[in-house]
Amino acid sequence: MKKIKSVLILVLVFTSLFTFAQPGAAGSKIKISGKVVEKVSKQPLEYATITFMLPNDSKPVAGGITNATGQFDIEVKPGVYDIKIEFISFKSNDIKQKALQKSTNLGVISLDEDANQLNEVVVRAEKTTVDIKLDKKVYSVGNDLMVKGGTVSDVLDNIPSVSVDVEGNVSLRGNENVRVLIDGRPSNAINIAEALRLIPADAIEKVEVITNPSARYDAEGGGGLLNIILKKGKNQGLNGTVIASVGDPRNYGLSGTLNYKSKNFNLFTTQGYNDRNNPGNAFTNTDYLNDANEITSSVNESRTNERLSKGYNGNFGVEWFLNESTSWTNSINYRKSSGDNTDNVFQNNFNADGSFDYLRSRINLEGSDNESVEFNTNYIKKFKKDGHKLTIDGSFSTSNELNDAFITDTDTRTNEVTFDTTLNDQKQSRNLIQADYVLPLGKSSQFEAGYRGDFLETTTDFNVQNKGVVKPEFTNILQYKEKVNALYTQYGTKFNKFSVLLGLRFEDSNIDVNQLGTNDFNTKKYNNFFPSAFLTYELSDKSSASVSYSRRVQRPRGRLLNPFNNLSSNINIFVGNPDLNPAFTDALDFGYIKRWEKLTFNTSLYLNKTTDAFQFARRDSGDIVNGIPVIISTPFNLGIEYRAGFEFTLNYSPYKWWKLNGNFNFFRNETQGSSTYTDFNGDEVVQDFNNIATSWFTRITSKITLPYKIDWQTNATYNGPQDNAQGRSLGVFAANLAFSKDVLKDKGTLSFNVSDVFNSRKRLMETFIPGRLTSYSEMQWRVRQINLSFTYRFNKPKNEREKPERKMQGDGEGDYQG
Incomplete structure (x- = not known):
């Protein structure tokens, strides 16, 4: 209160x-x-x-x-x-x-x-635009040259305020506690980072970046929301698009959209297939220390990956116009992929004086099969008064991910060869039901209310065997059940130049974390109120200022909870923590936007306070593998985390043939808390995580129309260095470029792009734990990628303006606009 x-x-x-x-x-x-x-x-x-x-x-x-x-x-x-x-x-x-x-x-x-005029208009859906608003940024993917032949991850990494690290983790303004939605709903994928790499970029229409969501949105995501809107055909008659791409390293793709719209119904489908190789590499050089911080031994661990994957992504749906005020849409989404990965790990071991001791090699032959099915239904009833409507949504999905590996471990000192096999079988079901009611009151006020039920169940069966004998320290079945029932209401009004939106959301959470292998059952029940308040003032018809507040939650799931995890490295092991509690964030945001004829400027100052924030600690397990200490990384709930920063975004068109987009974000992150654990000697160890770190991020994108109507697009990104309690991440620069040319009387488009031109997009880390170790690591998920793609449109001219489509929750409709 x-x-x-x-x-x-x-x-x-x-x-x-x-x-x-x-x-x-x-x-x-x-x-x-x-x-x-x-x-x-x-x-x-x-x-x-x-x-x-x-x-x-x-x-x-x-x-x-x-x-x-x-x-x-x-x-x-x-x-x-x-x-x-x-x-x-x-x-x-x-x-x-x-x-x-x-x-x-x-x-x-x-x-x-x-x-x-229509013949001269370039369709907005075919162009890449960034629509800047006070409460969100809407990035229309359209004909983005950078992401042709790419995936959703590539799209997100080109959006202002958003960055995707080398492992596919998404962050918003430097904060990884982001909720990713697809068409306004949580993704049905078990591993969201992997799922974003399966969906082709050409299937996306736009992405909404919502840094401070209102009570109408799911309270999940302390750092904000990203809502990915997939393409749905909406033009009259029969029309569609086909896109073929080829790239190096191997990247073959074929996708298309097709729709047929009549007076009474609209049929639409999106189909896509890809065959990719994403080679990557990494290394970690570690010096192990005694209590006097003197080197006792060293290990230089290098790794190469060959990630081969084949995937299919498709949906089919029908929108039925029951009458002028009622529509009912049903669709089925299906995704299936398989992959093989040869993971070679080499550990060069050195003595205290730096002399070479021996080589240990681990070859992981990994395979994966993923499959998911999702059924969505949407009912919209519009009443006589403009804006008065009822929306009912349902989403029901199942997913299955199966990963297995055969690990060969060779030690040149003893010539000993060991064989391990791992099996990771994950099954997930998700059912979501929601209803939203919008009632305009007078000319400038609006009332909203709704219900949302989100029911999730995930089972992870992880098994490790050595020569047919189960290794119990790595084997377990983890069952995660989540039931969240939510009610919300909000009221918006406008008087003079002020717009106000006040909301309150209530969520009742029932969480079960069960370790079936060890009969360890953990139930967590909690309910919380999530208030939100937004105030906007129109300084003029081209400038506005705002202040907003919201309360958010971040629930731990999956890998963070599982105490039994992968065995890709036998000396650097990640272990989940089933006792993790949710983290709660209070977010305050001050915004300002100003529009000129050729320039749009948007800036914001934000303040976040998170209690029980997640932090990752590294510690000595006490186990020794051939004289090398085994280091464990595990998450825990930190006391408090404060995050403050400011950002600005610029859209500038100095000439008709040149467009510039720029984004800059600076933030300060302060953590207060410590981690206490009992080490292998039975002693209680306290790790101090009090830390203050600053970092910054910037991206600039330039699009130029060259002679002969050739489009040239370039962007450059720099992620600044950042300190943490046990080390620091170093700054990273990366750049992309692309060219395109319309052919066949503008029915076709030929595009060429290079992702990571300088092959520099890596994660660079330095770690120092006194009396334990000091290390330096580099990790590159995917090497430089070159793609060539061809787009062909039939019965859908590039300059055809599409009618506005209906919007679902998370798509912006229902938010009070004043």
Whole structure:
């Protein structure tokens, strides 16, 4: 309750500041409002421009744009005006010599399509754009040259504020506690990082980056939300796209989208197949120390990987228009992949004086088979009042991942050869049901309420054998059950230049973590309130400021909980912690956006406080393998983590043929807490994790149209160094480039791209544990990639403007726009 009061006080202070900053503004002007829609479909037109001019004078004296619901609200001085309403590819609507002496609602203004302009318009869905808003950034993938032939991971790594490390872990503004949604729903994949590498980039329409979600969204994700919107055909008639790609290292792909839309239904499908090789490498050089921090021995461990994978990703769906106000959509998604990985690990062992001792080699022959099926259903009922609707969603899925490995271990000192086999069988089922109700109240207020039930069950069967004999220290069956029932409500309103959105979400969580192999059962039940508050002030028709607050949760799952894990290295072992508790985050964000004719500037200052934050500790297990200590890495709940930072994003178009996007993020991370454990000698050891670290991240993207209509796109990224309690990560620079050319009368597009031009995208780490070890490591998940792709469109010209599609939860509809 104290936190809610603090937030409300902050909102009142913020409101007062802006109120006093605008003396007398309301008394000298009148307010002109209305709504702009497409004449045929009655769909609202966002970003339509309204311009006020004095009669016989073409110079604008006032103006503005429509919001997501097509509405506008503009202040002008009383007088007589010519009013022009415009939207790209539509005929303008001119209102001549309109006398305006008091606040007036112009009503609904309809715009007709202009067939002549339509031929000149580049379809927004075919172009890469970054739509910057105060509460989120919407990245339309479209014809992004960088990701042709790539995957979802490649797409995310090209988005402002988002970065993907070499292992596929996604972070938002430097925070890895991110919730990844697909079409507004949690992914049904067991390993989300692997799943993002299976979905082809060409299947994505756009990605929403929501740094501080409202109560309407799932409370999971202390760092924010990423919502991946997949393509769904929506053009009238039969149309589609086919994309073929080839690359080096081996990367063959074929994908396509097809849809047929009539008055009563819309059939759509996306199909994709890929055959890839993702070779990688890594090394770790470790010096082992005594209590005086003197070197006792050293190990230089190197690793090479050949990750071969073949995958199919497909969906099929039908949207049925029951009547003008009701639609029902059903779809089935199916993913299947198989892979082989030869993992070669070589350990060169050295004596204290640096002389070579012996070589130990481990060859892991790994295989994997993954399969998932998901059924989705969506029902939308729209009522007479604009914006009044009921939405019901259901998602039911099953997934299975099977990984096995045959490990050969050779020691040149003893010429001893050992053989281990591992089997990791994971099964998951997820059922999700949700209902959302939106009720507009008056002209500028809106009430929302809803329910969401998320029911997840995962079973991980991990087995390790040596010459047919089970190794119990690595063998276990972990069962994870999660039941989360949530209710939410929020209310938004707008008065004068202020927009307010207040919400409250309640989640009841019931978690079971069962180790069936050791009969260790752990149940955790907790329920929590998650308040949110958003306040926006329109400084002008082209600039706005905001302040927002939300409370979030991060639940541990999968690898973090499993105390029995892989055996890829016998001296560096990761062990999960089944006693991990969820981490809770209070997030505060101050935002500002300003638009000029050729430039959009967006900046924010953010503050996060996380209790029971996850931290990873390395410690000596006490086990010795041929004289080498076995080091264990394990997660635990840290006391408190404070994160503060600021970022800004720029969209700049200096010329029609040149577009620039830039993003910069600086953050400070402070951890307070310690880890206590009993070492192999029975002594209690306390590891101090009090630490303050700063880091920064920047990315710039340039797109230039060369002669002969050749597009050239380049981006460069730098992740700054960052300290932690047991070492530091070093700075990394990487760059990509791409070219494309339209052919076959713009029905086809030929693209060429190079990912990681300098082959420099790696994870660089330094670790120091006094009296134990010091190490340096480099890890490269995938070497430089070169791709060539060809896109062909049939019955879907590149310059055809698509109608706005229906939106599901997480797609932005229902958020109060004012």
